[in-house]
Amino acid sequence: MLKRCVSGVSLYRRSMNYAAMSLAAFSAVLVLAPLFAILIYLLIKGAGAVNWAFLTQIPKPVGETGGGMANAIWGSGEILAIASLIGVPLGIAGGIHLAEYGRHRFADAIRFMADVLNGIPSIVIGVAIYGLVVVTQRHFSALAGGIALGVMMIPTVLRATEEMLLMVPQSIREAALGLGISQWRTTIFVTLRTATSGVITGIMLAFARVAGETAPLLFTAFGNQFWNFKINQPTAALPLQIYTYAISPYDGWHRQAWAGAMVLIVLIIGTMSTVRFVASRGMSKGLA
Amino acid sequence: MGVNIDVCDLRAWFGPAEVLHGVSMHVRSNAVTAIIGPSGCGKSTFIRCLNRMHETVPTARVQGSVNIGGFNAYNGIPAVDVRRRVGMVFQKPNPFPTMSIYDNVAAGLKLNGFHRRRDLDEVVERSLRMAALWDEVKDVLKNKSGASLSGGQQQRLCIARALAVQPEVLLMDEPASALDPISTAKIEDLIYQLKERFTVVIVTHNMQQAARVADSTAFFLMGDLIEYDKTEKVFTAPADRRTEDYITGRFG
Amino acid sequence: MWLQMVEEPQPELHLTNPQPTLPRLELPVRARLTLVTRVRRWGSGAQADSIFRSLMLLGALSLVGVIGLIVFELIYNCRPSLAKFGWRFFITNSWDPVAGDFGALAFVYGTLLSSLVALVIAIPLGIAVAVFINEICPRSLRKPLSFAIELLAAIPSVIFGLWAIFMLAPVLRSHLEPFLANYFGWTGLFSGPAYGIGMLAAGIILAIMIVPIICSISREVMLTVPQQQREAVLALGATQWEMIRIGVLRNARAGILGAITLGLGRALGETMAVTMVIGNSPDIVKSLFAPGYTMASVIANELNEAMTSLHRSALIEIGLALFMVTLVVNAFARLLVWTAKRGMSARVHA
Numbered sequence: 001m002l003k004r005c006v007s008g009v010s011l012y013r014r015s016m017n018y019a020a021m022s023l024a025a026f027s028a029v030l031v032l033a034p035l036f037a038i039l040i041y042l043l044i045k046g047a048g049a050v051n052w053a054f055l056t057q058i059p060k061p062v063g064e065t066g067g068g069m070a071n072a073i074w075g076s077g078e079i080l081a082i083a084s085l086i087g088v089p090l091g092i093a094g095g096i097h098l099a100e101y102g103r104h105r106f107a108d109a110i111r112f113m114a115d116v117l118n119g120i121p122s123i124v125i126g127v128a129i130y131g132l133v134v135v136t137q138r139h140f141s142a143l144a145g146g147i148a149l150g151v152m153m154i155p156t157v158l159r160a161t162e163e164m165l166l167m168v169p170q171s172i173r174e175a176a177l178g179l180g181i182s183q184w185r186t187t188i189f190v191t192l193r194t195a196t197s198g199v200i201t202g203i204m205l206a207f208a209r210v211a212g213e214t215a216p217l218l219f220t221a222f223g224n225q226f227w228n229f230k231i232n233q234p235t236a237a238l239p240l241q242i243y244t245y246a247i248s249p250y251d252g253w254h255r256q257a258w259a260g261a262m263v264l265i266v267l268i269i270g271t272m273s274t275v276r277f278v279a280s281r282g283m284s285k286g287l288a
Numbered sequence: 289m290g291v292n293i294d295v296c297d298l299r300a301w302f303g304p305a306e307v308l309h310g311v312s313m314h315v316r317s318n319a320v321t322a323i324i325g326p327s328g329c330g331k332s333t334f335i336r337c338l339n340r341m342h343e344t345v346p347t348a349r350v351q352g353s354v355n356i357g358g359f360n361a362y363n364g365i366p367a368v369d370v371r372r373r374v375g376m377v378f379q380k381p382n383p384f385p386t387m388s389i390y391d392n393v394a395a396g397l398k399l400n401g402f403h404r405r406r407d408l409d410e411v412v413e414r415s416l417r418m419a420a421l422w423d424e425v426k427d428v429l430k431n432k433s434g435a436s437l438s439g440g441q442q443q444r445l446c447i448a449r450a451l452a453v454q455p456e457v458l459l460m461d462e463p464a465s466a467l468d469p470i471s472t473a474k475i476e477d478l479i480y481q482l483k484e485r486f487t488v489v490i491v492t493h494n495m496q497q498a499a500r501v502a503d504s505t506a507f508f509l510m511g512d513l514i515e516y517d518k519t520e521k522v523f524t525a526p527a528d529r530r531t532e533d534y535i536t537g538r539f540g
Numbered sequence: 541m542w543l544q545m546v547e548e549p550q551p552e553l554h555l556t557n558p559q560p561t562l563p564r565l566e567l568p569v570r571a572r573l574t575l576v577t578r579v580r581r582w583g584s585g586a587q588a589d590s591i592f593r594s595l596m597l598l599g600a601l602s603l604v605g606v607i608g609l610i611v612f613e614l615i616y617n618c619r620p621s622l623a624k625f626g627w628r629f630f631i632t633n634s635w636d637p638v639a640g641d642f643g644a645l646a647f648v649y650g651t652l653l654s655s656l657v658a659l660v661i662a663i664p665l666g667i668a669v670a671v672f673i674n675e676i677c678p679r680s681l682r683k684p685l686s687f688a689i690e691l692l693a694a695i696p697s698v699i700f701g702l703w704a705i706f707m708l709a710p711v712l713r714s715h716l717e718p719f720l721a722n723y724f725g726w727t728g729l730f731s732g733p734a735y736g737i738g739m740l741a742a743g744i745i746l747a748i749m750i751v752p753i754i755c756s757i758s759r760e761v762m763l764t765v766p767q768q769q770r771e772a773v774l775a776l777g778a779t780q781w782e783m784i785r786i787g788v789l790r791n792a793r794a795g796i797l798g799a800i801t802l803g804l805g806r807a808l809g810e811t812m813a814v815t816m817v818i819g820n821s822p823d824i825v826k827s828l829f830a831p832g833y834t835m836a837s838v839i840a841n842e843l844n845e846a847m848t849s850l851h852r853s854a855l856i857e858i859g860l861a862l863f864m865v866t867l868v869v870n871a872f873a874r875l876l877v878w879t880a881k882r883g884m885s886a887r888v889h890a
Contacts, residue, residue: 013779020781024676027668028685031755034748035692038703045706093599101593102600103346110600112874117607119870120863121809123836127843127859128610131617151606158603171382175446177344179396179453180372184592189399194386212696215811215836219843239698239812246702247816254706261699272694276687366586 039265046262049255055263059225059241065252069260071227072241075142076211078229079221079237082146083210087153088203092192094154095161095199100187102162111159118155125151126216134220142228142235145221149213153206160202164195201275208271212264214239238264290317290487291357291456293338298352300333300342307333310352311513313506317357320479320488322502322519324495326539329508331491335459338489339374340367357456372400375450379462381442383434383449389425392434392445396453411452419448420478440471447478458482460490464497476501495535499523507531611863618857620850629857635822635838637846642854644861646822650739650832651862654814655807657743657828658750663800665747666754667789673755674762675784686756693752701816704745709736709817712744717829731827735819740828742818746810750803757802757877761795762788764881798876805869809862811836835862 053068060067094114098107125148133144168191176186192199214237217223222234223244238260245257293315300308308330315321323331336342337350340361354361361370383392391398393412402408412429416422421444425432434445443463450458460479464472479501482488492498498505499519506516507528515522515531526532533539621629625642632643673685713736720730720740765788773787789796819831820841835858846852 009777009779013782017779017781020784021676024668024672027665028672028677031665031669031692031748031751032685032688034703035688035695037707038695038699041703041707042699090599090602093596094603097593097596097600101596110603113603113607115870115874116867117603119805119866120607120610121811121836121866123809123811123839124614124859124863124866125610127839127856128613130843131613131856132609154603154606158600169382171378171380172384174341174344174378175382175384175449176395176399178339178341178371178376178378179399179449180368180370181396181399182368183589185399187592190384190395194384196386208694212694212698214696214698215840218840222844239696242702243698243812243816246698246705257702261702264696265699268694268696269691272690 042258042262042265045255045258046260049259050262054256054259058227059256062250062253067256069236069238069241069256069263071224072236072238072260073263075221075224075228075235076238078142078231078235079145079149079217080207080211082143082231083149083153084203084207086147086150087157087206087210090150091154091157091203091206092161092199094158095165096187096192098158098162099165100191111162114155114158117151121215122152122213123215123218126219129216130219137232139232140220140222140234142221142231142233145217145235145237146231148216148220149210152210152213152216156206156209157199157202160205161195161199164198164202165191167198168194197278201279204271204275208268208275211271212239212268214243290319290483290485292317293357293457293487293489294353294355295338296353296355298334298337298354299350300330300337301347301349302345303347307511308337309511311508313513313516315487315489316504317487318483318485319503320483320490320501322498322505323489323491323508324493324498324505324534325508326534327493328510330511331508332461334508335376335461335489335491338457339376339459340370341376343367372396372453373455374457374459375453375455377443377446377450377458377460377463380466381439381446383437383442383445385433385435387434388430389432389434389437389445390429393448393452396449400453412448415448415452418451418478418482419444420474421445421448438471440467440474443467443471443475444478447475451482455486457487457489460488462491462493465493472497495523507534509534614856614860614863618853618860621853621857624850625854629854630861633822633824637842637848637851640848640850642850644835644854644858646824647833647835647838647858648861649824650818650822651808651834651836653739653828653832654742654746654818654834655804657740658746658807659800659804661744661747662751662754662803666751666799666803667758667796669751670755670758670762671784671789674759675788676780686759689752689755692748693756697749697810697812698816700745700749701813704741704813704817705737708745709741712736712741716740721829728826729828732825732829734829735831737817737819737831738829739818739832742814742832742834743828745813745817746807749810749813750807753806754799754803757799758792758796761792761799761877761880764795765791792880794876795880798873798878798880801869801873801876805866805873808869809836809866811840815840835859 053066055068055073056070057066057068058071059069094110098110102110129144129148129151133147134140137144172194173186173191176190177183181190217237217240221237221240223240224234224236228235242257242260242264245253245260248254295311295313295315298308298311299306311334323334325331333342338354338356338361342348342350350362356370356374359365384395387395390412393415394408397408397411413422416425421441424441425437434442437445443466447463464475467475476497479488479490483503490502502519504517505519505522507514507522507530509530515526515528517527522531523535526535621642625632629642630644630648633645634641634643635646636642669689673682677685713734717730717734717736717740721734724730769791770783770787773783778786814834815837818834818837820833820837821831822833822838823830825832839855839859843852843855846855
């Protein structure tokens with residue numbers, strides 16, 4: 001921080017400086033206030049309602065107290081598992097291609113496409129998958145929801161994989177090739193292995209992002225008040241359930257919405273903190 | 289056991305630039321051959337052509353023949369096979385950072401399909417002994433990562449790793465230039481002993497090193513092989529004026 | 541003719557660790573044979589390498605394929621509506637599912653207005669926070685502050701909406717909106733009953749959601765401004781604020797504009813939080829207190845209940861428009877940020 005002696009400066013300029021600094025600090029406070037307001041409000045309203053019943057029971061009919069979001073938690077798990085099965089392999093493959101074989105103009109186009117896909121509003125993706133999968137199959141399904149979320153994971157995983165692979169020094173690849181290891185084995189078992197912690201970070205970030213998405217699930221998974229273990233049927237999902245309850249007129253459901261929000265935010269913040277922690281430690285170790 | 293290498297009219301390009309102009313030489317088995325010359329003379333390119341590492345660069349091209357122990361390295365044989373028989377140690381030690389010492393040495397074997405645990409243990413131990421590293425690391429084989437060793441130890445680890453796949457030729461590209469004098473001395477001892485079993489070709493910019501360890505020395509200049517003879521002769525009675533100029537420090 | 545090197549003593553061979561015999565390296569015969577024959581195993585040839593390379597290419601191309609499918613799907617499914625209403629669809633204000641008359645002007649207006657309100661709030665805040673974190677705040681605060689901003693960015697939209705319904709809207713209804721009506725009602729922007737829910741609430745929650753984007757991208761761009769620029773301005777006797785204004789912000793103009801555009805792109809497509817507080821009423825009203833409707837919200841609310849294929853295709857046409865607009869906005873933003881980062885070192889602004 002380069003601070004200069006400003007005693008020779010006019011009062012106007014000094015007060016402008018002071019005003020600007022104060023405004024900047026005030027803005028920071030203003031921006032962080034909602035963060036704390038949300039987290040604290042969540043804690044207060046949600047912590048009370050998260051109990052064993054909440055985590056293990058399915059919703060009760062309107063008017064009856066109790067019940068929970070167990071089916072939504074399970075459904076989210078199912079949908080996210082399908083999403084990962086789609087998003088992770090395709091993202092890693094694309095990232096490997098760009099990093100190891102991507103020295104042509106076409107590669108820039110692919111990177112641009114990744115940004116495009118990243119920028120498409122999630123509801124538009126939901127609409128498209130609705131047309132492609134739901135209408136074709138004539139019913140909502142966890143599979144459709146998983147496909148929609150999986151597609152959203154691809155760009156994040158792809159960019160993270162590419163970045164991490166590019167950070168592996170060329171000497172490592174040469175050492176492996178020099179031992180007579182074939183090119184593809186070098187890429188997977190040496191290069192990718194060296195970049196593993198970074199790639200996993202990217203996957204977890206993508207996961208945390210899609211875990212909270214609601215809009216694409218509105219027309220794909222649709223939601224379900226009951227247990228559902230088949231991937232070809234409408235399935236409950238945590239964000240969906242929160243939404244349905246939040247806009248309902250029932251107090252009991254509002255409480256459950258807060259509880260659900262609490263579970264969701266714990267999952268997401270937990271994932272992000274783990275990522276940050278692992279990233280700061282694992283990086284220096286892996287690529288020393 | 290080591291094998292002879294016959295290089296015949298070897299040319300190499302990086303894109304349009306020709307960096308090796310028709311080099312021909314016969315490298316004797318079970319001997320250390322040193323390649324010396326100023327920076328940019330093509331010595332690294334030359335040895336990288338011997339194990340087909342040169343072609344990993346996208347715009348690289350090679351012409352001519354390299355005959356290693358009777359088989360033509362460039363004639364339709366997969367590069368992978370050539371590289372298994374010709375090991376390489378690089379200038380800057382490059383152990384695999386996320387693997388343990390054991391896994392580093394065993395990497396060449398494991399990734400080529402060799403998984404028998406008992407045999408792997410044996411090979412790892414023998415390779416580390418040959419590289420004079422066994423005593424220092426035998427207790428921490430699986431606990432320490434390859435990258436946590438000192439520079440000299442890392443280079444010996446890389447040598448052990450290269451030896452584990454049982455090559456017949458060992459190429460070394462300035463193996464001690466990034467190391468301190470004591471580690472350098474250890475590596476030079478190693479080289480002197482390794483020639484009993486392997487054919488060793490070492491690139492070095494340190495003439496004293498060449499004089500110490502090598503049986504024959506080749507002097508390269510701007511992509512041409514200027515002189516190639518017994519080390520003693522090259523350093524005391526060089527036949528070419530340019531060799532003499534380089535050795536006496538007039539340039540390079 | 542060559543120089544005699546007799547002055548130089550012949551270098552002696554010094555073995556520091558002479559070993560009488562080398563350890564045996566040969567493996568037992570069985571193992572050696574396995575090693576030799578195993579090398580010819582599958583996957584060692586150039587064929588395996590090209591198969592692998594093609595597989596990876598397939599992965600990369602899947603990206604393109606997915607986008608193509610999405611575009612195709614959108615265009616294919618909005619044909620009925622496109623055929624009936626043409627492009628006047630977007631400038632007609634009528635939304636009558638029963639009568640089959642669709643015009644999306646109200647939603648376009650709602651989307652644009654809510655995004656505009658969000659930008660008005662988020663631009664100064666986002667840039668101010670970026671400046672604060674990068675240039676002003678003590679070093680030790682940087683990591684926690686940027687982590688806090690990351691957290692803000694990670695909160696799902698539906699949770700923002702939940703909070704907005706139960707905490708933001710009541711606060712707006714009881715305190716902020718009366719205040720605004722009192723002092724600024726003459727602008728016509730703050731008239732009508734104060735429900736709390738409405739365009740203003742949507743704009744505010746959107747602002748909270750896009751501040752992290754504007755902040756983090758601005759920070760990235762500001763970090764690429766070379767230190768010499770800052771020093772040059774300071775050397776002329778500038779205060780810290782003047783140094784920031786002239787030495788950093790000025791040079792980072794294009795990139796910051798890109799950050800703002802990215803924020804806009806996000807605001808245009810944001811669905812859940814907006815749907816939960818905007819009131820879902822397709823009217824075009826000047827006052828920010830009034831409920832409104834955005835393109836994303838109407839799709840979210842009505843697609844599942846649409847009875848006729850015309851209704852559905854009208855909604856999908858709105859989706860297509862959303863897609864194209866965000867595509868252009870994001871591409872433009874990326875271009876700005878990319879050129880700003882690349883050209884930073886070459887540019888000097890006096």
